[in-house]
Amino acid sequence: MTTETGRPALEARDALDERIVVTATINGDERSWLSSSRDSLLEALRERLQLTGSKEGCNNGNCGACSVILDGRLVNSCLVMAAEVEGASVTTVEGLARPEALHPLQTAFLENAALQCGICTPGFLVASSALLAQNTAPSEEEIRFWLAGNLCRCTGYDKIIRAVQQAAEEVRTGVHRSPIAGTGTHGAEAGVESNTAIEGE
Amino acid sequence: MQALKYARAASVDDAIRLLRDGGEAARVLAGGTDLIVQARERRREVHLLVDIKRLAETMVLAYHAPTPPDAPPGFYIYPGLEVGAAVPLYRVYGDPDVQRHYRALVEASHVIGGTAIQGRATLGGNLANASPAADSIPAMMALGGVARVVGAGGTREIPVAEFCTGPGRSALQPTEFIVSLYFPPPASRSGSAWERFIPRNEMDIAVVNAAAYLAFEGDTVSEARLALGAVAPTPLALPDVAAALVGRPLDDAAIDRASAAASAAARPISDMRGTEAQRRRLVGVLVGRVLRKAAARARGEEVPA
Ligand SMILES: Cc1cc2nc3c(=O)[nH]c(=O)nc-3n(C[C@H](O)[C@H](O)[C@H](O)COP(=O)(O)OP(=O)(O)OC[C@H]3O[C@@H](n4cnc5c(N)ncnc54)[C@H](O)[C@@H]3O)c2cc1C
Ligand code: FES
Ligand code: FES
Numbered sequence: 001m002t003t004e005t006g007r008p009a010l011e012a013r014d015a016l017d018e019r020i021v022v023t024a025t026i027n028g029d030e031r032s033w034l035s036s037s038r039d040s041l042l043e044a045l046r047e048r049l050q051l052t053g054s055k056e057g058c059n060n061g062n063c064g065a066c067s068v069i070l071d072g073r074l075v076n077s078c079l080v081m082a083a084e085v086e087g088a089s090v091t092t093v094e095g096l097a098r099p100e101a102l103h104p105l106q107t108a109f110l111e112n113a114a115l116q117c118g119i120c121t122p123g124f125l126v127a128s129s130a131l132l133a134q135n136t137a138p139s140e141e142e143i144r145f146w147l148a149g150n151l152c153r154c155t156g157y158d159k160i161i162r163a164v165q166q167a168a169e170e171v172r173t174g175v176h177r178s179p180i181a182g183t184g185t186h187g188a189e190a191g192v193e194s195n196t197a198i199e200g201e
Numbered sequence: 202m203q204a205l206k207y208a209r210a211a212s213v214d215d216a217i218r219l220l221r222d223g224g225e226a227a228r229v230l231a232g233g234t235d236l237i238v239q240a241r242e243r244r245r246e247v248h249l250l251v252d253i254k255r256l257a258e259t260m261v262l263a264y265h266a267p268t269p270p271d272a273p274p275g276f277y278i279y280p281g282l283e284v285g286a287a288v289p290l291y292r293v294y295g296d297p298d299v300q301r302h303y304r305a306l307v308e309a310s311h312v313i314g315g316t317a318i319q320g321r322a323t324l325g326g327n328l329a330n331a332s333p334a335a336d337s338i339p340a341m342m343a344l345g346g347v348a349r350v351v352g353a354g355g356t357r358e359i360p361v362a363e364f365c366t367g368p369g370r371s372a373l374q375p376t377e378f379i380v381s382l383y384f385p386p387p388a389s390r391s392g393s394a395w396e397r398f399i400p401r402n403e404m405d406i407a408v409v410n411a412a413a414y415l416a417f418e419g420d421t422v423s424e425a426r427l428a429l430g431a432v433a434p435t436p437l438a439l440p441d442v443a444a445a446l447v448g449r450p451l452d453d454a455a456i457d458r459a460s461a462a463a464s465a466a467a468r469p470i471s472d473m474r475g476t477e478a479q480r481r482r483l484v485g486v487l488v489g490r491v492l493r494k495a496a497a498r499a500r501g502e503e504v505p506a
Contacts, residue, residue: 079254080321
């Protein structure tokens with residue numbers, strides 16, 4: 001029983017491999033779960049913890065759809081074993097927004113139409129957030145180099161780059177500039193309102 | 202299909218024991234960027250992953266400058282760079298001492314995969330995987346790298362230039378693994394450089410890569426090392442081509458002779474990435490570039506990657 005990318009399905013892993021308990025901090029909460037010793041971190045997140053924001057694109061490190069932050073570093077969760085994150089701290093796309101507001105990157109992706117089908121989007125958001133955590137004024141070249149491991153078949157990348165630039169500016173200056181609301185400057189909260197505006201269109 | 206188990210080595214001896222008990226199907230797990238894919242796609246029979254990332258010996262990253270001549274008597278620190286076999290690439294190229302003294306290593310490790318790969322992948326894994334196109338291996342060869350290896354039979358040192366024996370094959374014996382990589386301190390007037398040719402800008406396997414280290418006394422080359430990747434069944438050190446550079450100035454004629462000799466020494470094949478003729482031509486171009494860059498750096502010029 002295998003999935004499209006050739007990995008054994010959940011039931012096959014459970015029947016075959018060792019059962020292990022993994023304890024790690026996931027999006028700020030300590031979680032313990034039962035995994036199979038064959039589980040990748042991506043499989044554990046999606047199938048054991050029901051955190052399905054991280055996507056399986058290639059399952060071999062080439063597409064970045066499974067990007068997560070592990071102890072402060074951007075990694076491909078399909079290339080990490082679940083057993084390896086014992087005691088570690090993991091941030092997934094589910095951990096980016098605060099209850100009261102989206103992350104500036106999420107707002108900027110919506111406002112710049114930086115997604116179409118959306119399968120790559122969680123990976124781009126997580127990878128970009130790792131960039132902004134260490135560089136709030138990246139050049140276009142730095143953004144493109146940093147995101148070279150994230151593939152998108154729909155957008156042609158330009159809109160993604162623009163969204164990251166907008167979010168970087170907001171993180172840097174605290175000023176939100178929506179391409180939708182014109183060039184007027186607002187407080188950071190205004191981003192949430194303009195999202196509502198998109199949904200209302 | 203067999204079970205796939207995971208074990209975290211608690212010490213170097215524990216890792217040796219796990220590898221011995223696990224036999225052929227036990228593999229060392231460093232960054233996992235090659236191994237996890239190989240195990241998943243069953244290109245390699247793997248039943249036990251032995252994680253070596255939580256050992257002090259495999260996570261060390263330290264540079265010691267040569268002892269200054271005016272140091273007090275008895276004062277001596279073994280000089281050079283020690284990179285633990287499980288240190289991820291971002292730590293290697295982010296280290297100020299590596300940036301100052303081992304530029305070829307920075308250039309190679311900065312373009313292996315993308316950011317997320319560099320968060321995990323290691324020099325030890327790149328070497329042990331022994332791909333003919335591995336990007337860091339020619340850089341490590343040019344910098345005189347030595348693999349410090351342990352196993353049930355004790356410890357030994359294997360020069361990186363002698364490590365790979367065929368595609369995916371190495372001089373490691375069963376139960377042996379790389380603990381760290383050691384690089385001698387560069388001479389005071391020296392420089393190194395690494396370049397590769399790929400059709401894309403990032404995230405691609407080298408069609409050809411090349412690395413050089415040059416040291417000078419006055420205008421004369423006093424020490425030289427050259428290495429190539431993706432042009433033979435293993436990464437290729439070129440001691441004879443490098444030796445011909447020593448004892449004379451590095452003028453255009455010397456660079457052209459070295460480029461032509463490197464081209465002739467390469468044994469490339471034609472495949473989906475490039476033809477034999479294209480690879481030979483690229484060898485000449487890249488060798489010229491890395492020699493010029495290494496020489497400029499030896500003169501103290503700032504040369505961007
Ligand atoms: C998307 C993608 C892009 C890539 N791009 C590049 C590239 O541009 N250039 C390039 O050269 N490579 C590239 N690679 C290959 C890979 O990332 C590198 O070879 C990497 O350096 C391997 O290191 P690792 O720590 O992940 O090794 P692992 O996957 O952990 O191990 C690789 C092999 O070496 C063995 N091993 C690991 N550490 C040791 C040790 N200390 N002692 C003995 N054996 C050991 C393992 O058992 C395994 O057989 C890429 C891979 C992916 C998935
Ligand atoms: S699914 Fe992990 S990189 Fe594509
Ligand atoms: S939006 Fe479809 S792959 Fe990126």
